[in-house]
Amino acid sequence: MCSLATNLLFPSTMKPAFTERQNTSSLFATNKRSKMQNRSIVPVARLFGPAIFEASKLKVSFLGVDEKKHPSKLPRTYTLTHSDITAKLTLAISQSINNSQLQGWANRLFRDEVVAEWKKVKGKMSLHVHCHISGGHFLLDLIAKLRYYIFCKELPVVLKAFVHGDGNLLNSYPELQESPVWVYFHSNIPEYNKVECWGPLWEATQHNHDGNRTRKKCETLPELACPDECKCCFPSVSTIPWSRRHYQHGRGDENEKFVGGELGMSMPISERLK
Numbered sequence: 001m002c003s004l005a006t007n008l009l010f011p012s013t014m015k016p017a018f019t020e021r022q023n024t025s026s027l028f029a030t031n032k033r034s035k036m037q038n039r040s041i042v043p044v045a046r047l048f049g050p051a052i053f054e055a056s057k058l059k060v061s062f063l064g065v066d067e068k069k070h071p072s073k074l075p076r077t078y079t080l081t082h083s084d085i086t087a088k089l090t091l092a093i094s095q096s097i098n099n100s101q102l103q104g105w106a107n108r109l110f111r112d113e114v115v116a117e118w119k120k121v122k123g124k125m126s127l128h129v130h131c132h133i134s135g136g137h138f139l140l141d142l143i144a145k146l147r148y149y150i151f152c153k154e155l156p157v158v159l160k161a162f163v164h165g166d167g168n169l170l171n172s173y174p175e176l177q178e179s180p181v182w183v184y185f186h187s188n189i190p191e192y193n194k195v196e197c198w199g200p201l202w203e204a205t206q207h208n209h210d211g212n213r214t215r216k217k218c219e220t221l222p223e224l225a226c227p228d229e230c231k232c233c234f235p236s237v238s239t240i241p242w243s244r245r246h247y248q249h250g251r252g253d254e255n256e257k258f259v260g261g262e263l264g265m266s267m268p269i270s271e272r273l274k
Contacts (some may be wrong), residue, residue: 034262037045051153051162057087060165063094067168071118071176072125076169077239078116078162081107091165096239114151114158118176120234121223125179127162128222129155130240135188148185148192153196155183159205177202182222195221 079098092098134144198204225233
């Protein structure tokens, strides 16, 4: 996914420099250059071409959850990763983030995972999706704008993967398709550190990102759960607590300092010390 953006920082035209200096017209050398040129075209085509979901490339694992258990009664979290080598998606459906899925060096470098959770707040269900835009290392900071564009473009595919992978749940409870989707973009750059509402789930899967499309921005943040124990909110503690930073900014609290949290997300120091 976003590793395509990182690949674009290293033009393939730099790699065959030694070969081009060779004074040869052999078929082998010509074929080699041709293949390398073709490889350089593929990332560009995928970057600006249409985002298409292919069910055959999705691998789904259920870890400790009932496929048909309503998320208002049992925590339900999605962890989605992508391989640019195989073009396959891996989706884990569990009660909390599947951290073992995020341990590879490529995941730590490219940070193209998407995590999400179902929440019931004041009796209403909603899906909260989190994407890491920048922060953690300088390469991500350099291409933050491009990463934001790619995530916006690919998110409908991600949401379709959630819907397809968790098909039994949504078939059993079709009303979940009407639940609003809140997307949290996490970035150390204020311009890209934001929350967007993408509308009901069925509509969010149909979004076509063209760069000029305006989505419902975070003039109002998602409603917070009740501070005390109640029956109208679940789970009582979020399985993905990193959205706290957006609420801090929304209240205009500039005195709270942030440090790198789990998986590189930002988390208030006060939260880490609890």
